[in-house]
Amino acid sequence: MSENKPRVLIVEDESDIRRFVRMALESEGYEAYEADTLKRGLIEAGTRRPELVMLDLGLPDGDGVDFIRELRAWTGIPVIVLSARGAESDKIGALDAGADDYLVKPFGAGELLARVRAQFRRHAYADSGESLVSFGDVRIDLARRLVERNGQPLHLTPIEYRLLTFLVAQPDRVITHRQLLTKVWGPSHLEDLHYVRVHMANLRKKIERDPSMPKHVLTESGIGYRFVL
Amino acid sequence: MDSERPDPDKLLSQVQADEAKARRGKLKIFFGASAGVGKTYAMLGDARQQLLQGTDVVIGVVETHGRMETEVMADGMERLPLRDVPYRHRILKEFDIDGALARKPATILMDELAHSNVAGSRHPKRWQDVQELLDAGIDVYSTINVQHLESLNDIVSGITGIRVWETVPDRLFDEADEVVVVDFPPDELIERLRQGKVYLPEQAKLASKNFFRKGNLLALRELSLRRAANRVDDEMQAYRKRSSTAPVWPTRESLLACVEGGKGGGERGEKIVRSCARLAAQFDVPWHAVHVETRNYADEQQHQEMLRVLKLAQDLGATTATLSAPAIAPALVRYAREHNLSRLVMGRSHRRWRWPWQQTIGEAIEGEAGDLDILRVALPRKTRGGNEGGGKSRRGAAPVHWKGYAAAIAICGATTLAATPLLGRIELTNIVMLFLLAIVGVALAFGRGPAVLAAFVGVGLFDFFFVPPRFSFAVSDIQYLITFAVMLVVALVVGQLTAGLRVQVAAVTERERRISGLYEMSRELSATLLPEQVAEIGIRFLATEFGFKSVLLFADDEDKLQIMPGATTDVDMGVASWAFERGVAAGRGTDTLPASKCLVLPLKATMRLRGVLAVEPGGSGLLDPELRRVLDTCASLLAISVERIHYIDIAQKTTVQMESERLRNSLLSAISHDLRTPLASLVGLADTLQMTRPVPTGQQLEVIQSMRNSATRMNTLVGNLLDMARLESGAVQLNRQWQPLEEVIGTALGACASLLNGRPIRTDLAADLPLLHFDAVLIERVLVNVLENASKYTPAGTPIEIRAHAETDDVVLRIDDHGPGLPRGREEAIFEKFERGRRESATPGVGLGLTICRAIMQAHGGTIRGETRKEGGASFVVTLPRGKPPADDGGEELPDTQS
Incomplete structure (x- = not known):
């Protein structure tokens, strides 16, 4: 059973938000892994092989954009960025580096799940080669x-x-x-x-x-x- | 071939001169040989023609002297009103320069260029008024007679025997754009005079018989025609240089006028200076005028004479200097070499008698430097000027002199007394030595004159009291005559040398003191941090070095002059602002408002004028050019210091501003993060609670939902407060881009979709809306805030209309709702901080939304206002400036491949 569950990695330093994202994802049938630092996140991404990453841009040990660049060096899995309102240039930086979507805090569970679903759907669609x-x-x-x-x-x-x-x-x-x-x-x-x-x-x-x-x-x-x- | 090509630097300077000339007004001079030739008439005739061609010509000053034909010509032309100037219990009518500058006609008529204005006018001379008019770009027509030209002044007075004091510098005449010679045959002029058609001023009437003799008139006519021809010649030369039809190489041979001092030096100097000016004009070369000071002026009158001569030289276009040196010739040679001047102009010496070993200055120069040309000018024999004025001041200076002479006699007497007991014990030759010592002492203490007196008195006393037979001037031994002669010569020479040395030492000490004073001041200035300190140091320097009273005025940020504290005098603000606005010296000793008691110097720094320095030198004479140079140096030191302080100030302010901005930004983002994170968790956790199993009951769901709503509201509130703080502190950087308004309206509507739930929204945007330059995120916030308000304050289901159209300078966006409208009389108040339309309202919010909107619009250079429409409902009107959108839209980049 657990083998077929899509895996999602949450890289976020606030434990409350991490917990809520994890609970929301798990309620929808995803398998969630957590990381609280950028370094930890990269290790988890390498070992767990997630199919989607939720990334907070304000991590204590580094810039989220660097995380995306390193990730994009070996995989094209969707990345959703979590950021605060008013930080447009950070978001643009992350998107230009290869992130796929962003969520502005505070966001509700509904919004979160909709974005995650859309990313998985997009991946399936992009592979279809429909003309x-x-x-x-x-x-x-x-x-x-x-x-x-x-x-x-x-x-x-x-x-x-x-x-x-x-x-x-x-x-x-x-x-x-x-x-x-x-x-x-x-x-x-x-x-x-x-x-x-x-x-x-x-x-x-x-x-x-x-x-x-x-x-x-x-x-x-x-x-x-x-x-x- | 190459030599035919014009020098590029020359051409450039020509172009620059042409440009400067184009900005300046044009000067047209009507030039005549004498009064009565019809200059004014000719000028008016020309002006009438200009008037017919539609030029804006007005009469500034025209002296018709009641002549009918001239009066008729001036009839019907606009005349500028004259100014009433009180002068010695009378009211005189004078030309009003400020009125003319304000009226700013294309051309103005200014009769009698050489006229002197009433004391207290801005400029002492009318030609200076004319220059200011030209500087302001106004064309000027004027008239002048040949005797009023500065350099010809003395020649004319030589011809006619009448000296005219009202003169005009030649350069004005030479630089005039056009000169019209008004010529009139002498016979007819005499005839007109007989008929009484020529006006003559009262004082000239007596002399008119002499003046209007045919011989005089012929001479004057010749002089004026020749002068005009010279001018034409210069024009031709200039034209040839410019078009380089044949290269005319400028000679680098400049002239040096050597102005000698001494009794009657003023008149001699004037002659030399005028001759040199004429020569320089003929050769078209620059020239200098120099006076060598070999001793201190015991006689203030002579000093003033020298200054007057140098001032005249300056007015005639010379570079002037006063040198202080022990001997004239070497100083002149050094100056000439330093300034590359190859010809010296000096007065012909006519000393009737001199010692064979005495050299004239000319001979000394020949000995010193044989390669320099010396031009001799004949000098008037009688030094009338010197004697006339001398009497009065000599009385003033007398006590000092007599004291010296009395002391010389007293010292010689004392020496005699001291030597008497020694007679017999020491040789007579040693007594001679004692006398020589006394004479050296007198020379050191009292200068040349007393030393000479002491020499003779000493010889006399020595003869009378010591040489046998004693107590008689008779001499027993003929050998003593040699002793007397040697003693006298030695005494005179030693006395002269010592006295000269004394003067030199005094001069050098004085100069050294000034320089060290300046040095000291600059050292002190370099440590100042406040303009007030600069002012204090400057004023103190002027007081201690020269005993001058002074006041400093610095320009503030609005370029207004502010008097600095510590002033020891006061200055007429008119003079100060005149000097400040034009950046040239004014007041005492200058051409502008010379009646003022202060000399006002502009403080010129590298970037701009920093203010003015007003100095009250006391006394009434002219200012020594040397002193003026020190004052100028002092002014530039002060200016540089003020500028330095100004930039230190700016640098400091910028650093502080950057630092506080950085602090504020990091503080704001820290607060923002710390406040928002728990709220974000709260919203998310409330959502997750809903998903838990077992599924929550209806009541539990309600609680969860209101928890979530409260957290969201709190988040909005925090967001608004932080935004307001950012906007107010100016910490918001607009990310402005050119974009269509439509797009941001779309995003705003999308953001409010849930709030506007089910309301009909009508958008009506004009098709011709241009791209606008704004920050999309911030403008979206404005629209969202307004739309949120509309949804909060109007009944559900009522429509909202959004319309936009372009006007000349702005694009206007209106958002209309169909609610109760804005509270009457509070249409502006709702934009205030923490203001809400209805105080008791249960609608949530703290009243920051519209304040933020206004701050954002202001940051964009736009506006936002609210109003209640006649037909009911509120209307918010937002305007954004159109600016200049980029023309290129990138549409031409790709060829059209699709059909």
Whole structure:
């Protein structure tokens, strides 16, 4: 029984929060391992081989971003970062280093479990290699480079198409402005953050029913975007 | 080929000069040989034409002298009102320079360039007013007669026998942009004079018969035409240099005017200086004027004369200096070598009689340096000027002199008395030695004159009392005549040398004292930490070194002059601010407001002016240029010190600010962490409690839920308080980026989704909204706070409308609800800290939300205000400045591959 349980590693120095996260995960059928320092966390990650890591950015013995870099050296398992409100630059740093999502303290058990489920789902989905994607009233044929909305062909500029396919390939993952810029415009435009915003706004107008209350391309204020199927 | 190419440095300086000229106003001078040739008429005629072409021409001053034809020309042109100046129980009308600067016409007419203003005006001369007008970029038309040109002044007076005291420096004439020669044949002028068409000032009427002789008029006409031709020649030269049609190499041969002192030195010096100025102008070379001081001025009058001559030289464009040296010739040669001056201009010596071994200065220079050219200028024989003024001051200086002479006689007498008992015991030759000793003593103590007297008295006494036959001037042995002669010569020479040495020592000591004083001051200044200390040290230095009263004014942060404590005099603020605004010296001894009792020096430091130093030298004479140089040095030392203190202050403030900011930030984040972590655990643990088995009962669930809600509310509260603290302390760094408003509205609505649960939200954003420059997280907070308020204070299910449109400078965002509206009269109060719309309300909150909103909007340079709409419901209006969004949106980066 215990062999099939998905394993989650919690790296967090506050024992109360650790306990609550563990209880929440276990109630959902995950197997949770705990680590209270960065060093301990890396050892646990190496020995327990978890399928997901919950990482607090404010650890006493080091920077969470370093943890992510070391982890990413050998594995691509999802990482969810736990951080305080107002620490946007820390979050961006962690996401750019390879974290997949973040949770702002305080968070409820429901929110936590939803994010964890989404990460596991994403991993399963990314492996499927499907060339047809659909969400809302939009259908994308990746093989033929065609986008339809309500059965009608949708004209996207090359940039919008690139943005869309890049987002669609990684649902439920927070993508920073910087990652989008590098992917779509290339590394020489890292200062032109407004490029992303302008084209994303245009893209939204084409694929969202109400662009001011988007359902699929969500904005993460000050950080980037998250695509939700 | 190469020599044809203009020197790039030259061209650059030409371009810079042209630029400076373009900013300055243009000066047009109407130039005539004498009064009555019609300069004013010609000027008015030109002005009328300008007026017809639409130029803004006004009359500053025009003296029509009641001439009809001129009066008619001036008719209908705008005249600036004249200023009433009280002068000796009369009210005089004078030109109002401040009025003219305020009116700022394109062109202004200023008749009679050489006019002297009433004492107490800003500038003593009208040409100085004109310069200020030119500096302000106003074009000026003016008139001048040839006799008013400084360098020609003495020639004209030589021709006509009438000396005019109102003069204008030649450089003004030479630098004028245009000179119009108004020429009028002498015969017709005499005819006009006969008809009474020429105005003459009262004092000149007597002399007019002499002045307006045909010979004079012809000479003046020639002089003026020649002077104008010279100017044209200069222009031609300048043009040739610029266009380099043929290279004209500037000679590096500059002139040195040697101004001699002595009785009547003033008049002689003036002649030398004027001649040298004319020569320098003709050769187009720079020139210097130097006076060598070989002794202290016993006579203050002569000293003042020298200063006046040097001032004249300065006005004529010379670099001036006073040298202190034992002998004139070596000092002049050294100065000439140091400044690369190859020609010396000096007065022709006309001493009728001199000792064969005595050299004139010229001969001495020839001996010293044969390679220097010496130009001799004929000097007036009678030293009228020197004698005229001399009498009065000699009386003033007399007691000192007589004391010296009396002492010389007394000392010789005492020597005689002391030597009498020795007669017979020692040789007569040794008694001679005693007398020589006495003479050296007199020379040391009282200077040259008493030493000479002592020499003669000593010889006389020696002869009378000691040489046989005693008590008679008769001499028995002819040999004694040699003794007398040698004694006299030795006494005179030793006396002269000693006296000269004494003067030198005094001068050197004085200079050394000043320098060590300055040194001492700079040492003290380097240790100061407060501007007040700088002021105190400066004032003390001036008091102890010169006995001058002074006051320091430093500029504060708003560039206003503040009087520093410790002032020993007071200064007219008008003079002080004039000097400060323009960065040039003003007041006593300068061209600006010379009637002021203080000399005001600007404190020029590296970065900017730091204030002014006002010195009250006492007395009434001119200031020694040497002294002025020391004062200038003193002023720059003070300025540098003030600047240094200013920057120390800034550096300290910055360090303290950085330190306190760092402390505050780390404190805030520590508090934030420590307060939030338990709350986060509480929320999470409450959630986990819900999941425990057995499943909690309904009542237990309720308790758990309110536990969780309380913890969440507490968290919001802590968040608000911390945010407020951050915003208030200025510790918030805006992470501003160009982004569409739409995006942040979307995130705000998403964040409030559960609160707004089920309300219809209408958004209406204009299609042409530009990108705005803001911090998305903070603006989202503003919107969330406003939306939360709307959800708290309006009945469930009522709609909320969000609208945005662009205006010229801002984008305006309105959030309207359909609740009860804002409490009347408290639309502003709700933005205050800890203020709530309804005090007794059961709605949770501490009243920080809107305060935070306002702080965030202010940090963005935007606004937020609340109002109740006429049709009911509250409306919050947020504005953000549009700024200049980046034009490029990155859309052209990729070719369109999809069709």
